[in-house]
Amino acid sequence: MKTELNYINLSYQTYSQKEYNISLSYQLFGKDLFTAPIILINHALTGNSNVSGEKGWWKQLVGDNQVVDTDQYTVLCFNIPGNGYDNFLIEDYEDFTPSDIAAIFLKGLEALQIKNIYAIIGGSLGGGIAWEMLAKQPDLAEIFIPIACDYRTHDWLHAQCLVQNFLLNDKEEPLQKARIHAMLCYRTPQSLNDRFQNQYNKENQRLESEDWLVYHGNTLNERFSLKAYKLMNHLLMNINADETALESIQARMHMISVDTDLFFPASEIRMCFENLKEKNKDVSYHEIQSIHGHDAFLMEYQQLNNIIKNILQK
Numbered sequence: 001m002k003t004e005l006n007y008i009n010l011s012y013q014t015y016s017q018k019e020y021n022i023s024l025s026y027q028l029f030g031k032d033l034f035t036a037p038i039i040l041i042n043h044a045l046t047g048n049s050n051v052s053g054e055k056g057w058w059k060q061l062v063g064d065n066q067v068v069d070t071d072q073y074t075v076l077c078f079n080i081p082g083n084g085y086d087n088f089l090i091e092d093y094e095d096f097t098p099s100d101i102a103a104i105f106l107k108g109l110e111a112l113q114i115k116n117i118y119a120i121i122g123g124s125l126g127g128g129i130a131w132e133m134l135a136k137q138p139d140l141a142e143i144f145i146p147i148a149c150d151y152r153t154h155d156w157l158h159a160q161c162l163v164q165n166f167l168l169n170d171k172e173e174p175l176q177k178a179r180i181h182a183m184l185c186y187r188t189p190q191s192l193n194d195r196f197q198n199q200y201n202k203e204n205q206r207l208e209s210e211d212w213l214v215y216h217g218n219t220l221n222e223r224f225s226l227k228a229y230k231l232m233n234h235l236l237m238n239i240n241a242d243e244t245a246l247e248s249i250q251a252r253m254h255m256i257s258v259d260t261d262l263f264f265p266a267s268e269i270r271m272c273f274e275n276l277k278e279k280n281k282d283v284s285y286h287e288i289q290s291i292h293g294h295d296a297f298l299m300e301y302q303q304l305n306n307i308i309k310n311i312l313q314k
């Protein structure tokens, strides 16, 4: 299986009229390009192109004999430029919106001479970028599976990203603090309360739940950079696919929400589904039941497997 990082050199003018030379990096998994149907997977906030294999962040879904079967498909995953996975960081992160990232990914596909994609799958921010890609190029894919995401950032999510921004501009441990707050948006009160039950960690002299949050803050700080996080948060805050263009999307759309998602509430995703259904689009709605909230798309693999298996088998 090919898993090395590959690069496409692009010159790109952002919608904010800034010129960038971008080395768009990507990974391919499974069948060689053009020998099998292509599935594009867009990564989430702190994810990257390494979607499958030993350290793959979605290896429970993508791999040999998995639901996204690398024995059957070519799986392509781009890095969002500036995520730092390929050591490329963006200083002026406000130059970019998800619409730019979508345009860059489309240019990447063009450079690879990929005209049609069998399926686009994206979770959270990655799904938002996928919405923007399809709004720009409605005939791009046969199947679209947006998971725990929406075609736009609604007020509540925007507000949480605003708090993230405040924390990211703090002088001390900005990334750790932002991650701690973000963890509370990715999970739910029940998820934390059931798990920790107010247990006290004597060694660290704090609640186990606090210990867990600090651990997540520190872990992200070790694997991710502040500049990258600022960009990703800015992108999450500004998903805004052209609503009128959604009607033109030709893909069969299978929206997947999480019933307890505090970031992209199931009710909003259902509303988007109902609007598109009313316009006679080929669209279906699936809901993951979980106490864990938004991050269920990285946890509830049995449910996700069942849903995606049925979609891809049709």
Ligand SMILES: N[C@@H](CCO)C(=O)O
Pocket (backbone or CB within 6 Å): 044, 045, 046, 047, 124, 125, 186, 295
């Ligand atoms: N917790 C995940 C998803 C956030 O949307 C991440 O850090 O990428």
